Amino acid sequence: MRDTGFAAVPNSPRFVLRNATLPAVLADGRVLPEDAPDGLFRANIHIADGRIERILSPGSIGDGESFDLSGGMVWPCFVDMHTHLDKGHIWPRRPNPDGSFAAALATVEKDRSANWSAADVTARMEFGLRCAYAHGTSLVRTHLDSASPQHAISWPVFAELRERWTGRVDLQAVSLFAIDAFLDQIFADEIVGTVAEHGGVLGAVTFMVPELDKALTLMMERAANRGLDLDFHVDETHDAAACSLRAIADAAIRTKFPGRIVAGHCCSLAMQPNKEPEATLDRVAEAGIGIVSLPMCNLYLQDRQAGRTPRWRGVTLLHEMAARGIEVAVASDNTRDPFYAYGDLDMLEVFREAVRVLQLDHPIAGWERVVTRSPAAMLGRPDIARIAPGQPADLVLFRARNWTELLSRPQSDRTVLRAGKAIDHALPDYRELDDLMGSAA
Numbered sequence: 001m002r003d004t005g006f007a008a009v010p011n012s013p014r015f016v017l018r019n020a021t022l023p024a025v026l027a028d029g030r031v032l033p034e035d036a037p038d039g040l041f042r043a044n045i046h047i048a049d050g051r052i053e054r055i056l057s058p059g060s061i062g063d064g065e066s067f068d069l070s071g072g073m074v075w076p077c078f079v080d081m082h083t084h085l086d087k088g089h090i091w092p093r094r095p096n097p098d099g100s101f102a103a104a105l106a107t108v109e110k111d112r113s114a115n116w117s118a119a120d121v122t123a124r125m126e127f128g129l130r131c132a133y134a135h136g137t138s139l140v141r142t143h144l145d146s147a148s149p150q151h152a153i154s155w156p157v158f159a160e161l162r163e164r165w166t167g168r169v170d171l172q173a174v175s176l177f178a179i180d181a182f183l184d185q186i187f188a189d190e191i192v193g194t195v196a197e198h199g200g201v202l203g204a205v206t207f208m209v210p211e212l213d214k215a216l217t218l219m220m221e222r223a224a225n226r227g228l229d230l231d232f233h234v235d236e237t238h239d240a241a242a243c244s245l246r247a248i249a250d251a252a253i254r255t256k257f258p259g260r261i262v263a264g265h266c267c268s269l270a271m272q273p274n275k276e277p278e279a280t281l282d283r284v285a286e287a288g289i290g291i292v293s294l295p296m297c298n299l300y301l302q303d304r305q306a307g308r309t310p311r312w313r314g315v316t317l318l319h320e321m322a323a324r325g326i327e328v329a330v331a332s333d334n335t336r337d338p339f340y341a342y343g344d345l346d347m348l349e350v351f352r353e354a355v356r357v358l359q360l361d362h363p364i365a366g367w368e369r370v371v372t373r374s375p376a377a378m379l380g381r382p383d384i385a386r387i388a389p390g391q392p393a394d395l396v397l398f399r400a401r402n403w404t405e406l407l408s409r410p411q412s413d414r415t416v417l418r419a420g421k422a423i424d425h426a427l428p429d430y431r432e433l434d435d436l437m438g439s440a441a
């Protein structure tokens, strides 16, 4: 049975969403009076032929059919800019034995070499996309394990899925390999070719290897030659000596890299003494690097020792970055794999957890950018994730009327509109994956 959530939105080409509460940051050009510290305003949203036609004051009289939200919030669809769809949902057959980062790496490696056929990767990626779509996400960037020979399997799968999901979830992919692998010319040629051929983004995991600067320079030169953007996994560790973020910023400035650069995680920055992060963030701002924090995964993996209560939250310096004008976002990262035992690609959950873990509150207003406009900008899609006349009516409707109502419950009864129509937001059943999990399910 179709489940379209709480809102009985008219199934007609023209209708009005009455008495909606909108975050001003997500509605173009909206200036709020100073007595609206929560950053929210009420409006009627007129929808025609799948697009937002007008946004009028709540008292305005509209013609035709309507649904009264009685103050329920309306958001644009979410952007999830850092995921690992190819690793997703292997937990039942390959759990992390102790929840550590080292075990996560080793366990995924074992599963990849034993099981990651095109059929296996396709089924799990498809499952993840169905979750993301049902929760109200319209753009997903996934990293793909790209050490040889997996790149030859996973990139064609990505291309096929991108095609199949056109109009529902826009899909981007990034290569993932250890940065020093790029010093091997044969591998570098092959991976740059694969990424360029599939319209992807070049990415690697950076850590303190002796030839880090050389590898970064090479990557930036090769990416610039092919017109590729870059997206790195950076310093995902508590070790304060890890400062590859600084090396990336320096390399970008040195090579005058012309494309977009994203750096994910950057956990160690929070463990460094004060002056050091400040200098690094100056360089990051100068290089125009965007930062994505992965709070749920960081909280799970960082500062974990058996029998000892964790003392830090694992996340990077998002407040300090935002204060410097660095574009910042949060995203899902892993889902039900050895790097994170949980997760469902629900960006409202990610936002809720980010608000709590990173204290994105007092006020919350403004931070709603981190799951919408900011990641859209970083992914080269400033055209989406906003509510404005002329935009497609790709909207998420909530019963909640304000921040505390929104973030206190999972909002599982939300209604997701795509081009003005309510979609079936029933989530796929884990039982569908049982055949892939072997006896482990």
Ligand SMILES: [Zn+2]
Pocket: 082, 083, 084, 143, 233, 264, 333, 334
């Ligand atoms: Zn990641």
